[in-house]
Amino acid sequence: MFADRYALAHKVYPYEKSPDQDRAEAVRHPVVIVGGGPIGVATALDLGQQGIPVLVLDDHEGIGTGSRAICFAKRCLEIADRYGCGERMLEKGVVWNLGKVFHRDDKIFEFNLLPEEGHKYPAFINLQQPYVEQYLIERLRTLQAEGAPIQLRGKNRVDAVEDKGDHVVLDVMTPDGPYKVEADWLVACDGASSPLRGMLGEEFTGKVFQDSFLIADIRMKGDLQFPTERWFWFEPSHGEGASTLLHKQPDDTWRVDFQIGWDVDRKEELKEENVRRRLDAFLGPEVEYDMVWTSIYTFQCKRMESFRRGHIFFAGDAAHQVSPFGARGANSGMQDADNLGWKLGLVIRGKAPETLLDTYSEERIYGADENILNSTRSTDFITPKSEISKIFRNAVLHLAGRAEFARPLVNSGRLSVPCVYDGLSLNGPDGLPGGPERTRVGAPMVDAPVGGKWLLEMLGGSFQLLTIDAEAPETLDVDGIGVTRVAVSAAGNPELAQRYLGDARSAVYLMRPDQHVAARWESYDEAALRSAVNIATGRA
Amino acid sequence: MSKLNVAPNIAKPDDFYARLLAVHEGRSKEESDAINARLVLILSNHIGDAAVLDEALALAADG
Ligand SMILES: Cc1cc2nc3c(=O)[nH]c(=O)nc-3n(C[C@H](O)[C@H](O)[C@H](O)COP(=O)(O)OP(=O)(O)OC[C@H]3O[C@@H](n4cnc5c(N)ncnc54)[C@H](O)[C@@H]3O)c2cc1C
Numbered sequence: 068m069f070a071d072r073y074a075l076a077h078k079v080y081p082y083e084k085s086p087d088q089d090r091a092e093a094v095r096h097p098v099v100i101v102g103g104g105p106i107g108v109a110t111a112l113d114l115g116q117q118g119i120p121v122l123v124l125d126d127h128e129g130i131g132t133g134s135r136a137i138c139f140a141k142r143c144l145e146i147a148d149r150y151g152c153g154e155r156m157l158e159k160g161v162v163w164n165l166g167k168v169f170h171r172d173d174k175i176f177e178f179n180l181l182p183e184e185g186h187k188y189p190a191f192i193n194l195q196q197p198y199v200e201q202y203l204i205e206r207l208r209t210l211q212a213e214g215a216p217i218q219l220r221g222k223n224r225v226d227a228v229e230d231k232g233d234h235v236v237l238d239v240m241t242p243d244g245p246y247k248v249e250a251d252w253l254v255a256c257d258g259a260s261s262p263l264r265g266m267l268g269e270e271f272t273g274k275v276f277q278d279s280f281l282i283a284d285i286r287m288k289g290d291l292q293f294p295t296e297r298w299f300w301f302e303p304s305h306g307e308g309a310s311t312l313l314h315k316q317p318d319d320t321w322r323v324d325f326q327i328g329w330d331v332d333r334k335e336e337l338k339e340e341n342v343r344r345r346l347d348a349f350l351g352p353e354v355e356y357d358m359v360w361t362s363i364y365t366f367q368c369k370r371m372e373s374f375r376r377g378h379i380f381f382a383g384d385a386a387h388q389v390s391p392f393g394a395r396g397a398n399s400g401m402q403d404a405d406n407l408g409w410k411l412g413l414v415i416r417g418k419a420p421e422t423l424l425d426t427y428s429e430e431r432i433y434g435a436d437e438n439i440l441n442s443t444r445s446t447d448f449i450t451p452k453s454e455i456s457k458i459f460r461n462a463v464l465h466l467a468g469r470a471e472f473a474r475p476l477v478n479s480g481r482l483s484v485p486c487v488y489d490g491l492s493l494n495g496p497d498g499l500p501g502g503p504e505r506t507r508v509g510a511p512m513v514d515a516p517v518g519g520k521w522l523l524e525m526l527g528g529s530f531q532l533l534t535i536d537a538e539a540p541e542t543l544d545v546d547g548i549g550v551t552r553v554a555v556s557a558a559g560n561p562e563l564a565q566r567y568l569g570d571a572r573s574a575v576y577l578m579r580p581d582q583h584v585a586a587r588w589e590s591y592d593e594a595a596l597r598s599a600v601n602i603a604t605g606r607a
Numbered sequence: 608m609s610k611l612n613v614a615p616n617i618a619k620p621d622d623f624y625a626r627l628l629a630v631h632e633g634r635s636k637e638e639s640d641a642i643n644a645r646l647v648l649i650l651s652n653h654i655g656d657a658a659v660l661d662e663a664l665a666l667a668a669d670g
Contacts, residue, residue: 462644
């Protein structure tokens with residue numbers, strides 16, 4: 068009836084006919100998510116955990132083959148932790164700290180990431196995207212078994228969308244023919260080429276980078292052991308391209324990423340003998356390997372003007388796209404889910420006005436712009452666009468081998484870190500003199516060990532009052548929004564003190580359900596708290 | 608906030624100027640460009656102060 072656009076690694080949501088298809092009238096759902104990729108499923112987990120009925124439609128029956136994203140950053144893991152699958156990702160993922168940078172044939176320097184102690188999750192892990200999707204879907208199945216109102220329908224392709232202002236009507240195609248679905252709210256997580264974005268005539272603007280990358284995932288044979296490190300070559304002499312990256316994944320698999328220029332014959336380049344020719348030149352003749360997956364991709368740095376259009380939201384690659392340097396695609400998409408989930412939940416429950424949903428767009432555009440800026444800068448360093456920028460780039464690389472100062476200027480992709488929503492609408496007062504910069508209002512929580520537990524595990528999912536050596540009531544109802552207290556002490560918890568008190572002696576933090584700081588003070592004041600909750604929920 | 612020092616600060620200007628040119632002597636245009644770029648980076652790092660660097664960039668760009 069309809070063909071797959073890509074091959075599946077795991078058929079985890081085979082098509083089943085839904086009773087909706089036999090009804091004469093279209094069935095109305097509170098939330099429909101289009102796209103069962105990582106962001107669509109994460110959004111479903113967020114809403115499902117809140118008990119909000121959600122229907123996910125995907126045009127395939129499972130997880131596509133190909134590793135695609137391999138770097139999952141700390142914040143993404145922390146969000147996955149809240150969704151109940153962060154630990155599985157960590158368990159399977161590869162953690163690395165040592166990186167080596169080469170220019171032409173010479174190693175110019177190496178670096179150790181020297182991760183900060185006292186966090187449940189590392190700065191990031193390497194893990195093939197299909198595993199991440201698998202763990203997210205397994206979690207979805209567990210939640211369903213526990214009674215969470217989540218539905219996931221495979222081979223349900225959305226072919227048309229009608230924006231009715233206060234709801235949306237979808238034409239869905241299935242192997243049993245078409246049917247209609249109505250949604251109070253629609254979340255488009257249908258990927259980079261987002262059919263929904265196109266159908267709605269929304270613009271997607273930015274820069275297309277004229278470069279292509281040949282990716283090969285290879286499994287090493289024999290007992291030759293490559294170390295668990297990240298190796299990055301600028302202008303490698305083993306190929307005609309501008310850069311090559313070697314990176315370890317689980318299952319003895321390595322990712323090799325060749326930047327091969329714009330004018331390439333994709334079909335020719337993807338022939339196994341041609342991929343092997345590049346790999347052999349790069350790895351040396353003695354290395355034996357199996358090919359796991361190859362692909363050629365190009366990229367763009369683009370985003371939509373707004374991630375909200377009435378009752379329709381765009382999230383993940385559908386809303387924004389970045390270059391692969393710095394691994395920001397899936398990582399930032401997870402933050403979209405984290406951001407949208409609680410806001411939509413409050414609005415659906417009638418506890419916050421619809422205008423709260425505009426701040427989803429406001430905050431995540433802020434994040435997308437930061438990601439686009441960072442990945443554009445990396446791209447400009449890796450592929451200098453003018454003669455003079457190449458002169459400076461090579462000067463940096465030359466000096467990096469000789470003088471330490473030049474090393475921070477080497478930009479082969481910056482680690483994805485979450486943005487701080489500085490100065491945005493939902494921020495309350497920052498009333499903690501001497502409070503640390505990194506936990507200022509707008510910042511995502513910073514993990515810390517607290518009496519044998521992780522702060523991360525104590526926060527999230529609702530509004531909370533984190534009190535550090537400060538008095539406050541255990542619960543407070545702010546016009547229908549409950550705030551519960553999480554009381555901790557700096558005594559015996561030096562990381563907590565350093566990350567949340569700074570020079571202050573006590574602190575009271577209002578934390579949002581997505582673990583961002585909404586406001587902070589030195590001590591509790593009911594009127595101040597009420598006002599901050601109202602600001603943070605768009606009611607002020 | 609520090610200010611860019613635009614007052615004369617090099618003790619023996621003619622000596623310095625000669626040494627600057629000597630570094631480029633016998634070099635190709637490509638080598639000279641590379642040396643200049645490295646020099647800019649080295650001196651910029653030495654200064655470090657963002658406000659001073661911005662002032663210097665503005666003064667240099669003011670053609
Ligand atoms: C080579 C490569 C390397 C990458 N490396 C990294 C990395 O290291 N770190 C990182 O964070 N990100 C990385 N990314 C980006 C990452 O893969 C994406 O950001 C991520 O997959 C986006 O997830 P998504 O759910 O938004 O979209 P997708 O994964 O594209 O999912 C969209 C889903 O929607 C479905 N769909 C589409 N149209 C319809 C329709 N009409 N009806 C129903 N369903 C539909 C699709 O079948 C698909 O299942 C990389 C990407 C590539 C290509």
